[in-house]
Amino acid sequence: MSGTASTLVHVAQPHRRRTLADPPWLKRTLLVVAIGFVALFLVIPLGAVFVEALRGGFRLYWAALTEPDALAAVRLTLLAAAIAVPCNVVFGLAAAWTIAKFDFRGKSVLTTLIDLPFAVSPVIAGLVYVLMFGAQGWMGEWLADRDLRIIFATPGIVLATVFVTFPLVARELIPLMQAQGRDEELAALTLGAGGWKTFWRVTLPNAKWGLFYGVVLCNARAMGEFGAVSVVSGHIRGETNTIPLHVEILYNEYQTQAAFAVASLLTLLALLTMLLKSLIEWRHRRALLAAAHAETRTFAS
Numbered sequence: 001m002s003g004t005a006s007t008l009v010h011v012a013q014p015h016r017r018r019t020l021a022d023p024p025w026l027k028r029t030l031l032v033v034a035i036g037f038v039a040l041f042l043v044i045p046l047g048a049v050f051v052e053a054l055r056g057g058f059r060l061y062w063a064a065l066t067e068p069d070a071l072a073a074v075r076l077t078l079l080a081a082a083i084a085v086p087c088n089v090v091f092g093l094a095a096a097w098t099i100a101k102f103d104f105r106g107k108s109v110l111t112t113l114i115d116l117p118f119a120v121s122p123v124i125a126g127l128v129y130v131l132m133f134g135a136q137g138w139m140g141e142w143l144a145d146r147d148l149r150i151i152f153a154t155p156g157i158v159l160a161t162v163f164v165t166f167p168l169v170a171r172e173l174i175p176l177m178q179a180q181g182r183d184e185e186l187a188a189l190t191l192g193a194g195g196w197k198t199f200w201r202v203t204l205p206n207a208k209w210g211l212f213y214g215v216v217l218c219n220a221r222a223m224g225e226f227g228a229v230s231v232v233s234g235h236i237r238g239e240t241n242t243i244p245l246h247v248e249i250l251y252n253e254y255q256t257q258a259a260f261a262v263a264s265l266l267t268l269l270a271l272l273t274m275l276l277k278s279l280i281e282w283r284h285r286r287a288l289l290a291a292a293h294a295e296t297r298t299f300a301s
Helices: 001-019 024-053 059-064 066-100 109-116 122-133 140-145 154-180 185-191 194-207 208-224 227-233 245-254 256-300
Strands: none
Touching: 024 109, 024 256, 059 066, 059 256, 066 109, 066 194, 066 208, 066 245, 109 154, 109 256, 122 154, 122 227, 140 245, 154 194, 154 227, 185 194, 194 208, 208 256, 227 245, 245 256
């Protein structure tokens, strides 16, 4: 009887594996659908940008990129990103460290507020800054008396960029730090390390890959932001136009080839950002595999 039951089990197991395995046609169909979507909505549109940008030849392409208004837009975009990203790194580290490592009243409220820019339209964010710092805004008269300009100037663009990007670093770090727990920090404190030393020697190294990933995403969003920046910039050519705003102006003026040339520059920056993101993910996977192998060797010995 036991032999018969054993035979039935051995016969049933391969049948069960065949039943649970995905049929080949389903895999091929899903692969075709995925590749079709990627080609239709990503590869072809991005390729069209470069085709249109180079339609008039490389000479016109280069002229569109090096004309003064385009260079001013590039400088302003890089400046806004250079200020917004470090601000978000500081905020993201502080918020993630506080939420993941400490218990306090109002933690859930703080976590919800961090997600607020995801829920609020960037245009509304720009209007809020106009309401606060515009000529007719709450602080408009006070700023005018001191000859300070925020709206229709670089500070307003930086503020709008910071607002729409500040959740990105924090949102990458919070779940990572929560998953890591507090054991290593508590051990460091028990051994006599202070709070800052524990942060620099334990917390930050453990979160470095999430931090790098958040910085890459934050930088990409900062360079490509349009809605909030459009509201607070005033579209002053050569002064308050970032790259996306400069592309819009060129396109509205029917300078199609120049618009696509500048758009291709922004596309190249985005592709470079995605390449850097992929490199970070690859390095992270290698670090995890190396740590797993080291742990296996230690356990085996």
